[in-house]
Amino acid sequence: MxxxxxxxxxxxxxxxxxxxAIAGCHSFKKENxxxxxxxxxxxxxxxxxxKLWSNSxxxxxxxxxxxxxxxxxxxxxxxDSTDGKLVAMDAVSGKKLxxxxxxxxxxxxxxxxxxxxxxxAGGPAVSGDLLAxxxxxxxxxxxxxxxxxxxxxxxxxSEVLASPLIDGGLxxxxxxxxxxxxxxxxxxxxxxxxxxxxxxLLSLRGNGALLAxxxxxxxxxxDGKLVAxxxxxxxxxxxxxxxxxEGRTDIxxxxxxxxxILLDGTTLYGSAYHGNLVAIDGPSGRPLWAHQFSTxxxxxxxxxxxxxxxxxxxVWAFDKNSGSDIWKNDALKxxxxxxxxxxxxxxxxxxxxGYVHWLQTxxxxxxxxxxxxxxxxxxxxxxxxxxxxxxxxEGRIGAYRLxxx
Numbered sequence: 124m125x126x127x128x129x130x131x132x133x134x135x136x137x138x139x140x141x142x143x144a145i146a147g148c149h150s151f152k153k154e155n156x157x158x159x160x161x162x163x164x165x166x167x168x169x170x171x172x173x174k175l176w177s178n179s180x181x182x183x184x185x186x187x188x189x190x191x192x193x194x195x196x197x198x199x200x201x202x203d204s205t206d207g208k209l210v211a212m213d214a215v216s217g218k219k220l221x222x223x224x225x226x227x228x229x230x231x232x233x234x235x236x237x238x239x240x241x242x243x244a245g246g247p248a249v250s251g252d253l254l255a256x257x258x259x260x261x262x263x264x265x266x267x268x269x270x271x272x273x274x275x276x277x278x279x280x281s282e283v284l285a286s287p288l289i290d291g292g293l294x295x296x297x298x299x300x301x302x303x304x305x306x307x308x309x310x311x312x313x314x315x316x317x318x319x320x321x322x323x324l325l326s327l328r329g330n331g332a333l334l335a336x337x338x339x340x341x342x343x344x345x346d347g348k349l350v351a352x353x354x355x356x357x358x359x360x361x362x363x364x365x366x367x368x369e370g371r372t373d374i375x376x377x378x379x380x381x382x383x384i385l386l387d388g389t390t391l392y393g394s395a396y397h398g399n400l401v402a403i404d405g406p407s408g409r410p411l412w413a414h415q416f417s418t419x420x421x422x423x424x425x426x427x428x429x430x431x432x433x434x435x436x437x438v439w440a441f442d443k444n445s446g447s448d449i450w451k452n453d454a455l456k457x458x459x460x461x462x463x464x465x466x467x468x469x470x471x472x473x474x475x476x477g478y479v480h481w482l483q484t485x486x487x488x489x490x491x492x493x494x495x496x497x498x499x500x501x502x503x504x505x506x507x508x509x510x511x512x513x514x515x516x517e518g519r520i521g522a523y524r525l526x527x528x
Contacts, residue, residue: 157435157457159475168491170469170481175510175522176217177495181208181224183518184501187259189244189284192502193512193520196249201268203243203256204518209271214507217522223271244282245296246502250289253308255296257283263296263304265311275311279304290335291354297333297342305357315357319344331382331421334391336405341384341391349384349393349401351408361408365395383421383462383503385429387443392429394418400431402446414446420462421503423470425484430463430470438463438470438482452487455480462503466511467525473500473513479523495521 181204184191193202200214207225212218225241245257254268259282265274281300288295293314294306301319306312334341339360340352351360385392390411391403400416403409416433423430428449429441436459440449460472460480469481469490477496482489498515505512514520 159458160456170490171526172491172493173524173526175524177521178217180204180210180518182206184516190502192246194247194249195507201247201249203247205242205244207241221271244284246286248287248289255287255289255294277306277311285332288333288335295333317352317357334384336386343393347395347398363403363408365393365398365401385422385424387424392422412446423463423465425465432460436460450487452482454489461500464504464506466506471504471511475499477515479513
């Protein structure tokens with residue numbers, strides 16, 4: 124190996140080690156120093172929630188730091204795990220339709236059982252009969268969504284911690300080293316790659332999902348920016364800073380903006396750790412308003428409200444037109460809840476003890492609580508139709524529906 128390659132490899136290892144260290148430090152601060160707010164013993168729900176089913180997918184995310192989230196398309200739920208399981212289930216009943224394992228026998232039955240490229244980490248993306256999934260080893264697989272059979276394999280430069288996005292004949296993928304790839308959806312061949320250049324040595328582990336609309340790809344970066352790219356060739360159109368990364372220590376200067384991004388009409392909403400919640404005009408990149416707000420999780424929108432969870436696990440609602448506060452809920456403080464989802468008139472979050480909570484969208488009052496498991500829920504819940512799907516770190520998935528009293 125050439126000395127330059129060795130140097131880049133060493134720097135990559137240092138960056139990965141630093142990212143793990145910061146992620147561990149951040150997690151330790153959250154889960155051990157600050158005790159979670161106890162749930163009230165005398166709580167009486169104001170809405171009835173029906174658990175439709177629960178099922179497991181391998182060992183889930185394990186200790187990888189990935190936030191695995193299922194995908195639901197045409198009545199089928201697809202999910203994966205970092206120990207190499209990939210499954211399709213009926214989204215209403217939870218019945219398994221097919222299941223593949225790549226841990227024991229390499230990729231779908233071939234190769235060395237120790238191959239690291241079998242460790243799924245990004246969560247699946249599905250469009251039509253194509254399923255795309257990334258791995259901790261920097262592979263992306265194109266798979267037949269109907270039966271789980273392989274189609275193509277693409278090798279990238281770094282681990283894939285976010286779900287790919289299938290759009291416009293491309294599989295769009297972001298990697299932990301700051302690159303975004305446009306892969307041909309039919310063959311997996313590389314069409315283009317965007318390289319943001321240097322990435323911070325210290326960052327919170329994980330990547331937010333990509334967003335594509337009207338031929339533009341949007342994403343947040345590890346250094347506090349929201350970026351827009353042309354979808355056809357990866358050319359940068361604009362970028363906006365969401366966080367300045369100010370502070371006396373390296374941890375205080377962390378300013379990741381790679382949380383989930385929302386598009387509502389032509390307005391983008393993004394957020395950053397140690398930064399701001401920002402509304403931006405999508406076509407031009409012009410800022411509309413900014414509200415100081417630190418978060419590591421995704422956002423949700425419903426009606427005139429944007430919902431978010433801050434870095435103390437308080438759930439907030441903001442006016443989407445002005446950024447002004449509507450309400451704040453302290454009842455789940457330090458329970459390290461997930462990013463929010465909206466199910467009907469309720470905001471849904473999961474927490475570190477495996478509970479799922481429903482809060483009223485109007486005033487933030489706690490309306491219902493169900494326990495999926497005794498393991499942490501880290502991935503943002505997924506709402507499809509009238510059902511919300513929640514997954515814990517060990518691969519237990521639950522499906523819930525609001526029911527009439």
